[in-house]
Amino acid sequence: MSCKVTFVTRLFTQPPHLPLLSCPQQTTAATIILIAGKTKIWERRKGSKREAQVSFLCLAFTFMAFPAESEYNEGKGLMILATLHMKLPPIKPGDKRRSNAKPPVINKVIYIHENTTFINMRVAVIRKSFLRGYLLVGGLDEDGRLQLGTPFTLEYSIPHNTAFKDIELASKSDWDMFVEKMKDTAKAGGKLTIREKVL
Numbered sequence: 001m002s003c004k005v006t007f008v009t010r011l012f013t014q015p016p017h018l019p020l021l022s023c024p025q026q027t028t029a030a031t032i033i034l035i036a037g038k039t040k041i042w043e044r045r046k047g048s049k050r051e052a053q054v055s056f057l058c059l060a061f062t063f064m065a066f067p068a069e070s071e072y073n074e075g076k077g078l079m080i081l082a083t084l085h086m087k088l089p090p091i092k093p094g095d096k097r098r099s100n101a102k103p104p105v106i107n108k109v110i111y112i113h114e115n116t117t118f119i120n121m122r123v124a125v126i127r128k129s130f131l132r133g134y135l136l137v138g139g140l141d142e143d144g145r146l147q148l149g150t151p152f153t154l155e156y157s158i159p160h161n162t163a164f165k166d167i168e169l170a171s172k173s174d175w176d177m178f179v180e181k182m183k184d185t186a187k188a189g190g191k192l193t194i195r196e197k198v199l
Contacts, residue, residue: 068115070111070113070114071114072114072183072188073111073187073188073189076111077111077112077113077114077116078111078112078113078114078179078182078183078188078189078190079109079110079111079182079187079188079189080109080110080111080112080125080182080189080190080191080192081107081108081109081189081190081191081192082107082108082109082110082125082129082130082191082192082193082194083105083106083107083108083191083192083193083194084105084106084107084108084126084130084132084194084196085103085105085193085194085195085196086103086104086105086106086196087103087196087197087198088101088102088103088198089104103196106130108129108130110124110125110129112124112125114179114183117172117175118140118144118171118172118174118175118176119139119140121175122136123136125192125194126152126194130194135151135152135196137149137150137151138150140171140172143171144171144172144173145170145171145172146170146171150197151196151197152194152195152196152197153168153170153194153195153197154168154169154170154192154193154194154195155167155168155169155192155193155195156169156174156178156190156191156192156193157190157191157193158178158181158182158185158190158191159185159186159187159189159190159191160185161181164181166193169192178190178192
């Protein structure tokens, strides 16, 4: 994820002596306040330098869209061992399915920032990591739970914790609990299982 911030103004462009403002994925959410009287700003325009005097009272920009760098796993985030159990593909007309046929299984290691919301986690894991965006049907109801008709189920487990094994993950509160438990583990991680429903 990236963010390009452009100041659209005829008074000045990005001056050479000020750092470019960028918002990479793990840039700290910050409030930038510039307070000055008369400030000299050098700008390059068509290969020439022009000095402009700009009076600032208070110019503030607040960026809240990007989370701070994660505190876990060297800034990468919480480590999730994710497993996607897909449903069996449809059989062709005239063919028979083997009695021991098993659904395809895909495993991935995914890092998630600890401040990621439940609904954004679904997008990051299912769409971006597993490339199964078609499963993201519906959203959350008013209670923060997966809506009826969601074509998959979620379960989580915490390593070396038998009390948290194959726990249903169906709501915002479930996700918050999973995150807190992952934070307490030695490797700041857990296991997530996604099962595609046979509808």
